[in-house]
Amino acid sequence: MKPSDLDPGLCNNSVLRQAARQLGQLYDDIVSPSGLRATQFGLLAYVVALDRPTMARLAEALVMDLSALGHTLKPLMRDGLVETFPDERDKRAKRVRLTAAGERKVKAASALWTKAQGNFEAAYGKRKAAELRKTLSFLASDDFAQAFVSKKTA
Numbered sequence: 001m002k003p004s005d006l007d008p009g010l011c012n013n014s015v016l017r018q019a020a021r022q023l024g025q026l027y028d029d030i031v032s033p034s035g036l037r038a039t040q041f042g043l044l045a046y047v048v049a050l051d052r053p054t055m056a057r058l059a060e061a062l063v064m065d066l067s068a069l070g071h072t073l074k075p076l077m078r079d080g081l082v083e084t085f086p087d088e089r090d091k092r093a094k095r096v097r098l099t100a101a102g103e104r105k106v107k108a109a110s111a112l113w114t115k116a117q118g119n120f121e122a123a124y125g126k127r128k129a130a131e132l133r134k135t136l137s138f139l140a141s142d143d144f145a146q147a148f149v150s151k152k153t154a
Contacts (some may be wrong), residue, residue: 016139023120030116034109038116040076041109044102047082052097054087063140081105 008014027038034041046061047053053061059069073096076082081102087093098106121129138144 026119027113027116030119031109031112034105034112036105036109038113039072041106041113043072044076044081044098044106044109045113047096047098047102048106052095055084055094055096058096076102 024038031038031041036044043058043062046058050057050061055066055069059066062069064072073082073084077084079101080099082096083099084094084096087095124132
């Protein structure tokens with residue numbers, strides 16, 4: 001195989017990861033005064049939006065496995081922003097909620113996230129940004145994963 005046989009710029013996965021890293025750095029730069037990384041803010045936003053989700057539900061929504069979620073939650077738990085508690089109906093299941101400190105942190109970081117979101121839409125276009133979110137949501141879906149793995153290449 002020659003180097004010219006491979007063009008990383010044609011690899012959907014590579015280009016998507018590059019874009020995610022770039023965008024993550026840009027959002028981090030804006031959100032960082034809150035003391036959170038953009039990924040941490042996103043996780044906390046899911047905890048709020050899903051209203052005390054089980055760990056399994058949160059992992060599913062974030063397209064993560066449970067062990068990765070546990071690893072990601074550790075610093076947020078250490079900093080007193082989230083806590084886990086047993087599900088009332090199934091004591092084996094753990095749920096996640098924000099603490100009072102977590103609620104304050106999310107509120108403070110929300111204004112910074114709104115600025116980052118506005119910067120993205122100003123640079124990329126509001127309509128294009130909505131279309132991109134729709135496309136990326138499909139790529140993160142079970143439907144896409146099933147279609148991807150069921151396709152045979154020649």
